[in-house]
Amino acid sequence: MAKKTPNRKYPIPDQNAAPPESVTDAILIIASALTAADGDIQAVLEALKQVAAKDHHHQISDIERLQGILDEKMPSSKAFKLDDLTDVDGADAAKIGYTLVKTETGWVGLSASAALGNHEHPISAIQGLARELAARADLVDGKVPPTQLPSLTTTATVGAALAGANGKGTPDDGDRFAGILAGASTVFHTTWGNIKAALSVIFLKKSGDALTGRLTFGKGSLSPNGDVQAARDDGNTGVIFLNAAGNRYLFYNGSIYELPSAGLSVGGDVTAAGILRAGNGTAYLNTDGNVYGTRWSSWGTPWAFDAINAQLEKRGLDYANHAIGQANAYTNSYTDARRGLATDIHLTGGGVWYNTWGRGAIIFGAGDNVFHNVNTGGSWQRVTTTQGIYIPPGSAIHCSNPSQFHGIAVAT
Known part of the structure; x- marks a missing residue:
């Protein structure tokens, strides 16, 4: 091949x-x-020939899906916190010195000891620990022997020192007192004069001091101008006690003022805008001056003005009717006498009686010893006038000295 x-x-x-x-x-x-x-x-x-040149440019829109990918990205100038990350929680709330520790649920802020958790180190692994322990006291039954304790100032020793100090009943302004600053353990001292000055702003002296502001107690108050507001907790009633036993008081029940179990003496005028009442309200002086009371009811109305007015009218009418009756009887008797219808009365002897019947009688020229009884069973009335006087029907005339009596009896 x-x-x-x-x-x-x-x-x-x-x-x-x-x-x-x-x-x-x-x-x-x-x-x-x-x-x-x-x-x-x-x-x-x-x-x-189909490949782009080394140095060339493209529009973002010319690159497929590039704009969408860029839209999902964070701007390079954006600032963010650790808690903005999806797997970090509590970084902003972490205290100074805390560190981020990765846990099963994400990154969290923890202290170094919490991050390490329970763990142990040999003494040799901690630098200088063995040397420092060697300089410490040996424990006896888990306690430091008293002989190895330094001289300490404790509450017990301070208390003992105070208990043994000299007592003083009345401090001088320059005497010092110790204390501890609020919210701290810092000790300070101040003088009795400073304490008195501070207390004088809060409390009043038992004598010789003046109230500069309003003193409140519940719903009541005492003002510097002397006003006393004695209001109860409901805010609508009030009472001022006027004796030590508590049974003499001025009470406002929400609608009227009450002064139970005691009288009221006023050295000047009394003015009432409304009705002035008496007898627990059963009698009163009205705003128009009229007096109301059941005592006046026997005269027809409990109102004094109306009762007196009605009584005056009644008595005036009775008197007028009586006078008219007398005038009529006198006239009738005189007329009848002129007509020969009257009988001349001539009484002789002591203890003589003459009864008037019919319309009555007219007596004139009577002496001191002439009497007549108006309406049988009534009281005796001495007749001494030398003028004519009318005697009503049904009356009796008794004459002890007939020589001093003359009269006319109307015929029956």
């Missing part, structure tokens, strides 16, 4: 051919190989 090149398999002369190849055969083989190589080179040249 003829010998060939390893890649394109061009025939080449074989020096070890048996029988040996002639020079002519070798030339022919080389010629054949050159012919094949010429064809391959020509094919390469034709192919190179």
Whole structure:
């Protein structure tokens, strides 16, 4: 078999051919190989004509799918945090000194000790540990012997020192007091004068001090101008106690003011915008000045003005009717006497009685000892006038001195 090149398999002369190849055969083989190589080179040249030049450019749109791929990429100028990565969580919240540790769920921020977890080291693996341990005290039953403890200041020693200190009932302004700063363990000292100055802003002295702001207690308050607001928790009622026993007080029940179990004395005028009541409200003085009370009801109405007015009208009418009746009787008796219808009354002797019937009688010229009884069963009335007086029907006339009596009795 003829010998060939390893890649394109061009025939080449074989020096070890048996029988040996002639020079002519070798030339022919080389010629054949050159012919094949010429064809391959020509094919390469034709192919190179289809390849772009080394230095050339393309529009992004000319490259298939390139724009879509670029749209999915992050701009090179974009800044991002570790937590923006899909497999990192808690990096922003990690404290200073923490490190990122890869876990089964992704990268998280942990402290070095948490990242290492529970682990052990031999003493020899920790630099200088054996030397430091050798300089420490030997423990006895897990404790340091007292003989190896340095002199320490503890709460017990401080307490003992304070307990043994000299007592003082009234500190001077320059005396010092110790304390600890808020939120820290730093010790400080201040003077009694500074403490008093600070307390004077918060508390009032028992005497000689003045209230500069409003003092509140529940819903009530005490103002610097002297106003007292005694409101209960409901905010709508209030009471001010006026004695130590607590049974004398001024109470506002939400609608009216009450002063239970005590009277009220006023040294000046009393003005009421509404009704002034008495008897637990059963009697009152109205805003128009009229008085209301059941005492007036016997006169027809509980209102005083109306009751008095009705009574005045009734008595005036009764008096007018009585006067009219007297006038009529006098006139009738006088007229009847002129007509001869009356009887002359002439009483003789002591203790003489004369009864009036019919319309009555007219008496005149009577002395001091003449009496008449108006309406049988009534009280006696002395008649002393020298003028005529009317005696109603059904009356009796008693004369103790007939010589001093003259009268006319109307005929029945």
